Amino acid sequence: MPVHRPGKARVRRLTLAGALLAAFSFAFTVPSAADTTADPTPARGSAYMGMGVLAHDGRSGTPTGTDATQTEGVDVSSHQGNVAWSTLWNSGVKWAYVKATEGTYYTNPYFAQQYNGSYNVGMIRGAYHFATPDTSSGAAQANYFVDHGGGWSRDGKTLPGALDIEWNPYGDTCYGKSASAMVSWITDFLNTYKARTGRDAVIYTATSWWTQCTGNYGGFASKNPLWIARYASSPGTLPAGWSFYTMWQYTSSGPTVGDHDKFNGALDRVQALANG
Structure with a gap:
């Protein structure tokens, strides 16, 4: 028992x-895993101009007056949805850039309203491409851009396409590329865009990113206008090669549309860039 x-x-x-x-x-x-991911990776296609500027460059001061005449502009993406263009025009905004594409996998669903709407109120407008150098070649992305809204025509109202090359919101800051490989990728994009449109593309970037990811390469300055991003009282130090900026994105918290820009010249200089 x-x-x-x-x-x-x-x-x-x-x-x-x-x-x-x-x-x-x-x-x-x-x-939980979700709790520890305070800043999850955004969805592909959701990137926009200046997305990394606040996170990496921060914000200091407010723009001060400059010696040269400046012409107000804005840049928009799908984040703004249908834009109140007449409100912007009446506030003094005279030019605009609209996100057309990203990589070879995304087109802005609001592109028609934004691109045509800005034109219809009288603005000089252009399109921009958010580069993702880790997903496909520069040539492939330039062709995709031109084929989906990034072209150019000599109508006096269309600015040359802009290459938005900045912090990677989806992973490694420099997209896993060395400085020389990044310069090669950008060159591939610019050469293809020029061959397709006859125009040299504008380069949008921030000095700190450019220095880190291209080794502060200065070889594009003679042909490609600079659009500098810096949310401060002045554009600050420019990337190597450029002695002046053509455009300056100075804030992400402007009226009506957050991203506001200044063209370094009067309206006739904006028209001159449009006409090539």
Whole structure:
């Protein structure tokens, strides 16, 4: 006949209870995977001009007056949806850039309203491409851009396409490329765009990103207008090669549309860039 040992059974019950209590406590003290991801990777296609400027360059001061006449502009993407172009025009905005494409996988669903709407109120407008150098070649992305709204025509109202090359919102800051490989990728894009449209594309970037990811390469300055991003009282130090900027994105919190820009010249200089 088996011997009943209540002492051992009680020990087993206490051990099991302790294990359950520990597991219960652990579940409430260790954050879940979702909790530890404070800044999840955004969805592909959601990038826009200046997305990384606040995070990496920050914001300091407000723009001050400059010696040269400046012409107000804006840049928009799908984040702005249908834009109130007449409101912007009446506030003094005279030019605009609209996100057309990203990589070879995304087109802005609001492109028609934004691109045509800005034109219809009288603005000089152009399109921009958000570069993702880790997903396809520069040539492939330039062709995709031109084929989906990034072309150019000599109508006096169309600015040359802009290459938005900045911090990678989806991963490695420099898209996994060395400085020389990044310069080669940009060259591939610019050469293809020029061959397709006859125009040299504008380069949009920030000095700190350009320095880190291209080694502060200065070889594009003689042909490609600079659109500098810096949310401060002045554009600050420019990337190598450029002695002046053509456009300056100076804030992400402007009226009506957040991203506001200044063209380094009067309206006739904006028209001159449009005409080539």
